[in-house]
Amino acid sequence: MKVVLIGGGGFIGAKLVKRLKDLGHEAVAASRTSGVDAMTGAGLAAAFKDAQVVIDVTNAPSFEPVAVMNFFQTSTRNLLSAEAEAGVRHHIVLSVVGADRMTEVAYMRAKIAQERLVIAGPIPYTIVRATQFFEFLGVIADGGTEGDTTRLAPVQMQPIAADDVVTVLAGIAAGAPSNSLVDLAGPDRTHLVEVVRRLLNAKRDARQVIADPQAFYFGGKLDDQSLVPVGPHLMGMTHFEDWLGSHTG
Template identity: 45%
Template sequence: MKIVVIGGTGLIGSQVVALLRDRGHEAVAASPSQGVDTVTGEGLAAAVQGADAVVDVSNSPSFETEAALDFFTRSARHLIEAERAAGVRHHVTLSIVGVGRVPDYGYYRAKVAQEEAVRDGGVPFSIVRATQFFEFIAPVMDMSTEEGRVRLPSTRLRPIASADVASAVAEAAQGEPSYGVRDIAGPEVHRLDRLGEITLAAKPDGRTVVTDESAGLFAGMPDGVLVGDDTAHLAATRYEDWLRRS
């Protein structure tokens, strides 16, 4: 199969491309650095020509509501139009677990709009929703650090290794369109402040964690949104094991 991976040079996309190539597929990485821009449509027609499936793991460069909404809606529209013209038979989108449960969170609202564009676009599709990546924990801690203290809320989440996300996305791309959503999550539920403590215990740098329910990106997130429900497929990789290897 020829499978085009939009965002194929990023954290998830590069791993998806490698997995697909290892399994004998013609996997093509497409990104702005390679002349493929989903926001403007530049290079899309040529990129998806002859593709059996297209995977979209691209991400907005901004978490600001209007910027993210513009990115995801325009990108999805241009991508689906190019796929229809090229006769692509399967579109796979990576989204976020719980994305429809927090309408006041602008970035999530933008991802909902992306999903809606995919569902209404006329190309057979599959949507994979993942919880937060392990690799996201350290940047969240950095953004919440003040004078050696990492301020984090006790929000519960079930984070997942990016490698496990990439595996699920690659699996979806090789299969038939599901016309639905598959949720994937890590094996354990953690409080975000506790994840900070686990991280600093494994890699101490002089900082300490302070529980602050008003701090950071996930402050005020309704309980359970970042955990998923009983239908989620649970990956095997534990955060502490991943920390030791990374």
């Protein structure tokens, strides 16, 4: 089966290309460096020739509100149009758990706009909403840091290992479109403050992590359901402590 990865040179994309190839699929990494530009449509027709599945794991180059919305809307329209021309049978997009509950955050508004285009589009689809990756926790810490203090909202989270996300995406690519949104989270429900504190301690990072109900999360406020699935969901296998032990030391 031919699977085209839009954003195949990125963090998740590169892992997913390798996983799909290991499973015996023809996995094509499509990005601007390979002559494929979802924003302009350049190279899409050639990349999608004989493809059965397209997986969109792109990320916006700018999180500025207008730019991020333009990126996800324009690229998604171009992808769906080119897929319809090529006869692609399954469009998969990686999104974010709770995006519809974090509408103060420009990035989340743009992801919801992307999802709506996919749902209304001509290609059978599966939208996978994942929780925050373990590998992204350092970025979250940096976003809440001023000086030697990191202030984060005292809320629940259920983060997941990137490798587990890749495993699920590869499995979905091998199956039929569900024409639905699928939530995906890690196996452990914990708290944002605690998990970031454990990460920084493991890295011997001296920043003090403080629970602050007024702390912003990339421009928005969180509540206790923002970062966790609120209904049935798929679950990764990797526990945070196991991941932490293999990525720090």
